[in-house]
Amino acid sequence: MKVIRSAAEMHEAVAAVKRAGRRIALVPTMGALHEGHAALLRKAREQNAAVIVSIYVNPTQFGPNEDLSRYPRTFDADLTLCIRESVDVIFAPTDAEMYPGGQTTAWVEEQALAKRLEGERRPGHFRGVCTIVAKLFNLTEPHVAVFGQKDFQQLKVIERMTRDLSYPIQIVPVPTVREPDGLALSSRNQYLSAEERAQAVVLYRALGIAQDLFNGGEHNAHRLQTAMQRTIQLAPAARLDYVEIVESETLLPVHEAKAGNVALLAVHIGKTRLIDNLIL
Amino acid sequence: MKVIRSAAEMHEAVAAVKRAGRRIALVPTMGALHEGHAALLRKAREQNAAVIVSIYVNPTQFGPNEDLSRYPRTFDADLTLCIRESVDVIFAPTDAEMYPGGQTTAWVEEQALAKRLEGERRPGHFRGVCTIVAKLFNLTEPHVAVFGQKDFQQLKVIERMTRDLSYPIQIVPVPTVREPDGLALSSRNQYLSAEERAQAVVLYRALGIAQDLFNGGEHNAHRLQTAMQRTIQLAPAARLDYVEIVESETLLPVHEAKAGNVALLAVHIGKTRLIDNLIL
Numbered sequence: 001m002k003v004i005r006s007a008a009e010m011h012e013a014v015a016a017v018k019r020a021g022r023r024i025a026l027v028p029t030m031g032a033l034h035e036g037h038a039a040l041l042r043k044a045r046e047q048n049a050a051v052i053v054s055i056y057v058n059p060t061q062f063g064p065n066e067d068l069s070r071y072p073r074t075f076d077a078d079l080t081l082c083i084r085e086s087v088d089v090i091f092a093p094t095d096a097e098m099y100p101g102g103q104t105t106a107w108v109e110e111q112a113l114a115k116r117l118e119g120e121r122r123p124g125h126f127r128g129v130c131t132i133v134a135k136l137f138n139l140t141e142p143h144v145a146v147f148g149q150k151d152f153q154q155l156k157v158i159e160r161m162t163r164d165l166s167y168p169i170q171i172v173p174v175p176t177v178r179e180p181d182g183l184a185l186s187s188r189n190q191y192l193s194a195e196e197r198a199q200a201v202v203l204y205r206a207l208g209i210a211q212d213l214f215n216g217g218e219h220n221a222h223r224l225q226t227a228m229q230r231t232i233q234l235a236p237a238a239r240l241d242y243v244e245i246v247e248s249e250t251l252l253p254v255h256e257a258k259a260g261n262v263a264l265l266a267v268h269i270g271k272t273r274l275i276d277n278l279i280l
Numbered sequence: 281m282k283v284i285r286s287a288a289e290m291h292e293a294v295a296a297v298k299r300a301g302r303r304i305a306l307v308p309t310m311g312a313l314h315e316g317h318a319a320l321l322r323k324a325r326e327q328n329a330a331v332i333v334s335i336y337v338n339p340t341q342f343g344p345n346e347d348l349s350r351y352p353r354t355f356d357a358d359l360t361l362c363i364r365e366s367v368d369v370i371f372a373p374t375d376a377e378m379y380p381g382g383q384t385t386a387w388v389e390e391q392a393l394a395k396r397l398e399g400e401r402r403p404g405h406f407r408g409v410c411t412i413v414a415k416l417f418n419l420t421e422p423h424v425a426v427f428g429q430k431d432f433q434q435l436k437v438i439e440r441m442t443r444d445l446s447y448p449i450q451i452v453p454v455p456t457v458r459e460p461d462g463l464a465l466s467s468r469n470q471y472l473s474a475e476e477r478a479q480a481v482v483l484y485r486a487l488g489i490a491q492d493l494f495n496g497g498e499h500n501a502h503r504l505q506t507a508m509q510r511t512i513q514l515a516p517a518a519r520l521d522y523v524e525i526v527e528s529e530t531l532l533p534v535h536e537a538k539a540g541n542v543a544l545l546a547v548h549i550g551k552t553r554l555i556d557n558l559i560l
Contacts, residue, residue, distance in 0.1 A: 015298075018295075018298040019298065021299050101443065105390055105391050106390040106440055107388070108387070108388050108414075136446075138445055139448065163380060164385060164387075165415055165418055166416075166418050168418065
């Protein structure tokens, strides 16, 4: 396994892989790797391709009051996990490599799917995400890029960006990996106290209740959302940000839920903001 | 020479070139090729690379009242010129290939250099240009892309976009090719009547007067601009849009002109809008 720090070296490595006629699978991450990332890496490995994992905490996707400075950086542990998962290349660039000149004036912006939900709560977030993913696509020229369904809106925004900017890249989604009690794996789970961690299961429980009601014949989106809200309220440390049931491709809210629609929620647990979702 | 119409076929051809270890030089055009384009193609040929020329009249860079529908389409003549210049691949996609789904919601936008001058007069123009060039970069994965200095602001916007989106692509500028009387070659020169064509030389004459005054020691930008304005006014068919002297990298106006600054102008000749520039 090779660790690459510079854009120029990354580009050279890509050229060598392409000369060898080999495919490339990219897994973009912000590090602090956990078993959710391991599932992405295994999906990448299945693509019969050289696996590149990028590890870069991208400043432009964090808002001014968000957790950029305290976001977990665990490079040594990340390295061990990547070796275990037979990664070919770790691309871990510096800020100076990713933002030469100290700032950027050219941006990639998706202007439909990115407007609502996370985009509304985190202004500039998806502009930062789209721009850094485009940069990683440009530096690694992958055939396949793997993204988790845990960040469902991000997945859809990236799919749209990939189509609209004519990237010849297949976006491969991977189902959310969960703890035994249902909590979706997230690098931000580290922020939770023991008490908060216990209560954080409420996100998954709310989604499960929506699924149960839906299976039992309740398709009214408002009533499903109300049931989820009530579940969240049962956890004293939890404060609901949003809960919505949306159409999976447009991310627009539905009145009558159908199979394939997606329940999305964002909840503050103490000072930690968590998101989760479930495809009905 | 190969003519490719689809994105998928283009991507396959690129993969084959890369497997062969060959470099790729891209020349993006809107067709209606003239000797200015031929200079771009020859510069591309010098790069020791497979030369891809794209021919695509991109609708998203035209404003609603601009000349999209009457922009000259001369594919047979373009083909002849490309054969003469030993082009390897013509990529001439359909609108459906370039804008699948009929529209795009993800855009590339440069937000500093693109704001003023052409960007101010043609809202959305550079967003369309940056987006289509990014799409062409993504489909052809070139090592080098060649652009004319005739569209000086476009060249600078593309250079910035290439840097800020981490494209591992070298942007190669080519000096403006001119008619014997000095008129810069442009596909839009075809719109001019014989009388207008005769008067259109006034753009180059104005630039020449600025250069002469500068060489003679006049460095006050305001006085240089006034001299250019007066020259334009001598042509009855001419109506000045803007004339500016700017710093070449920031495109910001200067008070005292220095060598390397750029005089830029846009002039309506009858109903045809022409641009030109000169590096002092």
